[in-house]
Amino acid sequence: MVNRHQERDSLAGLLAGVREGQGRAIVVTGDAGVGKTALLDDMAARATAFQVLRVSGVQSEMELPFAGLHQLCAPLLDGLERLPAPQCQALRTAFGLAEGPPPARFLVGMAVLSLLSEASRANPLLCVADDLHWLDKASAQALGFAARRLGADPIGMVFGTRTPTEEIVGLYELRLVGLTNRHARELLAAALTGPLDERVRDQIVSETRGNPLALLELPRTLSREELAGGFGFPGAAQLSGRIEEGFTLQLKELPADTLLLLQLAAADPSGDSSLVWRAAERLGVTHEAAQPAADAGLAEFGHRINFRHPLLRLAAYRSAPARERHSVHLALAGSTDPDVDPDRWAWHRAQASTGPDEEVAADLERSAGRAQARGGPNAAAAFLEQAVVLTVDPARRIDRLLAAAQANLQAGSFDHALELVGIAEAEPLSELQSAKAGLLRGHVAFASGLGAEGALLLHQAGKRVEPLDLGLARETYLNAWMAGMFAGGLAEGGSMTDVSRTALKLPVSAEPDEAELVLEAISRVVVDGPAAAAGVLRRAVDAVLDSSLTPDEVVRWGWFGHAAAIARWDFANWRFLLSRELNVLRDVGAFDLMPIVMATLGTVVTWSGDFDASAALFAEADAVCEATGAPAAAFGPAMLSCLRGDEEEGLRRVQAMIAEVEVTGQGVSITYANWIAAVLYNGLGRFEEAMAAARASAESSAELFVAQWPLPELVESAVRCGETGVAEAALNRLAEWTTAGATDVGLGLEARSRALLSEGEAADGLYREAVERLGRTELRPELGRARLLHGEWLRREDRRADARRELRIAHELFTEIGMKAFAERARRELLAAGDRVRRETAENVVELTAQEALIVRLACEGRTNPEIGAQLFLSARTVEWHLRKVFGKLGITSRRELPAAIARRS
Known part of the structure; x- marks a missing residue:
């Protein structure tokens, strides 16, 4: 290696850190031929005390899910049984060692991290993944996930790639560039066997830009005349193309049988020598054909067939004309056992096809199903797209296009999913196909964060599906309703009201299932109000609470069950549903859904006054988001800050939530942010600001269930501001919901709010009712506020002894919970009532992250x-x-x- 001292030192530093027990990862990037592989080979050779695992990506036209990961982890599979059961099952399924539900990709990544960690207990571990840009996406995702989570494990992970891919974004990058002119001349001189004209030398150095592979390979392609004087020396071209061209010229010098053997090896990404030799035998190629390629240093023939450089593999594959390429793949297909390796068999048959072939297309479709079962939606999409090319029947072609779009949606490739839908829509579609295309557009819009547009598209798709498949229509309307909820006041044509009115026109089944019950309940409450929906809301919540639901059903109907419980102010069952769903998500490894469920559960836990527990949930959600790259949900931590009374942090978070609405299109954030701002302002005693925030929240989208939460804040702040009319209107709207729900939470908040507008014994009785009802719930902050308001009322009634008792209980409760603003408000009231209360001071405590x-x-x-x-x-x-x-x-x-x-x- 010439002049790579700095780069070698960087990689040596990684090895040293790993020896000391510090997990580290580096991405080595650079153009083709710049020396990435040579640098990784050098590093692996110096890792003498390490167990070294290696994998190299191979460019192919089809992804085989987890093929690269299986190759890397193969020496460690004896340790699978030592992993936690869900992780063990995920890897066994991903590697095709066992059958089971498709493993979540992040669960596979976590399993890889655990497997590597276990292996590193004996010796430090070095994982080298070269040509990552050509590794199958499922493997790249799992390795990137593990690399970002290395901690106190003696594990080093090094990736070689031309440019950083999305799977490894954020890891430390070591960028390789070409050699300086002086060192380029030094390397070029080492590659020459004779003298070189000085002008030619300078031209080669200039045009290769110091690329080591080009400096070594290009002189082999030049004639003696070109080397002597530069006559006919080709002009500047894309460097990788020039290098490949040089390899192509070397391949042309080989005997025909040798070239055919290399074409066979290049056509199969596995590098399996036994498969290649079986295929070679079919084409009449003997083992002697390998010797000229080995003598020329083009490839090594062992257990695996390794090319000198990936560009040489590419050049060998492209050197075969189309007809010969088909013959090569046909021989490989004929040499592959369809029972042992059906996906590789189907892939080679597809490449061997010279035109549409329904039998091969059907095999590819089955391969797509297996890829999905192993958790490889990218591979499933690739199989299906290849099947589309080979499909004869136009209707089947459209079905497969839509299936490929669905697989891309699951893989997060939203733009490509829409592109495939567009191709399908350019063809004559059946009604069902047209409806499914629209449904896919809606799901893409919703999944990619376009809340308002997703709601409208899903609503329209539901209408198109309705005459064709009633069950699918109901599911579509449920998703449209949820999209409308997130869009809030920004939804047009797909609002909760629009969707609910449409859903209520559906025929009613004699024995409705969970989907139908929940859809009717949440639609009825939006259109007809909580009183008319009370009965069906109870039935819907009971249906979703059913202990016989499968994990898939728990996840499938969870959010809609939450909505039905919230509409009833049924916080106990809402918390149970959230906790159950989170446990299921943890068990199945559905980490992409976990942050939003954690943040929502954190809202309930925060509201219950257990701030340590909610902070732990938010911290766990942050860990999931950091690991998966998902955006963190802002509403939970914002609520915690506001209930704690942290004015600066709370308002900063509130303002950030509102500002984000322009990007996300999720109008529900405005409702939520203004509600918690109203809570903060009421705690601080800034009632005019509290009233403005509560009004903005309650009026932002009246159909949103969250828009009922600010009503108690609005009643309190409006009364304090002398706006009795505003308070009475808010109370009437609140009572409509709480009376229908008939829960202690709702009725307790109603009693507390009604007391604020009452006098004498009526007010006293309502405050006592509020304390009694809220005392039976988990919402300790609301109980404390009921006692605070009662104490304030008692002081104004000059019942100082009674006031001091209520205010003291409220102050102690707020202090215990950690609600600083309300505690201070209670302290001031106690002082006014003639009691002495020491202001809380911060004590020296050990700080944990x-x-x-x-x-x-x-x-x-x-x-x-x-x-x-x-x-x-x-x-x-x-x-x-x-x-x-x-x-x-x-x-x-x-x-x-x-x-x-x-x-x-x-």
Whole structure:
């Protein structure tokens, strides 16, 4: 290697850090031929104390899901059974070792991290993935996931790629560039066997821009005349093309049988030498054909057939004319066992086809199904798109186009999904196909964050599906309703009201299932109001609470069950549904859905006054988002800040939520943000601002269930501002919902609000009712506020002793919960009532990071290190490392001491 001292030192630093127990990852990038592979080979050779695992991507026209990952992890598969059961099952399914539900891609990534961590206990581990841009997407995603989560494990991961791909964005990048002119001349001189005209040397150095592979390969393609004087030397061209052209010229010098053998090896991305030799035998090629290629240094023939460079493989494949290429793939297909490797067999048959072939297209469709079952939607999409090319029947072709679009949607390739839908829509479609195309457009719009547009498109798709498939129509309307909820006041033509009116026109089944019950309930409450919907809301919640629901059904109907519970102010069942759904998502590894469920559950937990528990949920949600690249949900932490009374942080988060609406199109954020701002302002005693925020929230979209939450804030602030009419209107609207729901939460808040507008014994009785009802619920902040308002009323009634009792209880409760603004408001009232209250002061406490606090919480619950790691996307060894740091901060030495140490800290 010439002049790569700095780059070698960087990689040596990675090895040194890994030896010390620090997991590290580097991405080596650079143009084709710049020396990435040589640098990785050099690093692997110097990793003498390491167990080295390697994989190289191979360009092919079809992805085989997890093929690269299987190749890398093959030496470690004996350790699969030591992984947590869900992770073990995920990898076994991904590798085709077992059957099961499609594994979530992040669960596969977590399983890879755990597998590598276990393997590194014996020796430091170095994983080298070269030509990542040509690795199958499922493998690249899993490896990128693991690389971002390396912690206190002696694992190094190094990727070679031309440019950073989305799977490894954010990892440290080591960019390789061409050699300087002086070093380029040095390398060129080493490659020459004779003298070189100085002008030709300078031209080669200039045009190769110091690319090492070009400097080594291009002189082999030049004639003696060109080397001597430069006559006829080709002009500047794309460097990779020039290098490939040089390889092509070398291939032309080989005997025909040798070239055919290399074409066979290049046509199969596995590098499986036994498969290639079986195919070669079919074409009459003997083992002697390998020798000229080996002598020329073009390829190595062992257990695997390795080309000197990926561009040489590409050149060998392209050197075969179309007819010969078909023959090559046909021989490979004939040499592949369709029972053992049906997907590779189908792929080679497809490449061997010279025209439409329904039998091959059907095989590809079955391969797509297997790819989906293994958790490879990208591969499924690729199989289906190839099947489209070979499909004879126009109707089947459209079905497969739409199926390919659906697979791309699942893979997150939204633009390509829409492109395939557009191709399908250019053909004559049946009514059902047209409806499915519209449905796909709606799902893409909703999944990609275009809330208002997604709601409208899904509403329209439901109408088109309705005459053809009533069950699909109901599911479509449910999704349209949810999209309309997120869009809030920004929805046009797909609002909750629009969708609900359409859904209520559907025929009613004699024995409605969960979908039909929930759809009717949430639609009825929007169109006819809570009183008319009360009965069906109860039935819908009961149906979703059914313990016999499968995990798939829990996830499928969860959000809609939440909506029905919220409409009834049924917080106990809402919390249960959220907790059950989160447990299911954890079990199946559906990490893409977990952050929103965690943030929503965190809202309920925050509202219950357990701020430590909600902070832990938000920290876990952040860990999931960091691991998966998903955007973090802002509403949970914003609510926590506002209930804590952190004015600066709370208002900053509120303003950020409102500003984001222009980007996300999710109008519900405006409703939510103004509601929690009203809570903050009421705590601070800034009632005019509280009234403005509560009004903005309640009026932003009256059909939203969340728009009922600011009504108690509006009543309180309006009364304090002397706006009795505003308060009465808000109370009437609130009572319509709470009376229909008939829960202690709703009726307690109604009683508290009604007391604010009442006098004398009526007010006293309503405050007592509010305290009694809210005391039976989990919403301790609302109970504290009922006692605070009662105490304030009692003081104004000059019942000072009674006032001091209520205010003291409220102050103690707010202080215990951590609601600083309301605690201060209660303290001021106590002083006015003639009591002495010491202002709370911050004490010196040991500070734990959010992640440390979450790990401690899980450890105190009795979770093992592997269990904690699986939940937080960390290896067990990294969890152990964090706990050792916590032990040092708390001055303890074991887990047994944790609960007491945390109690003392609190």
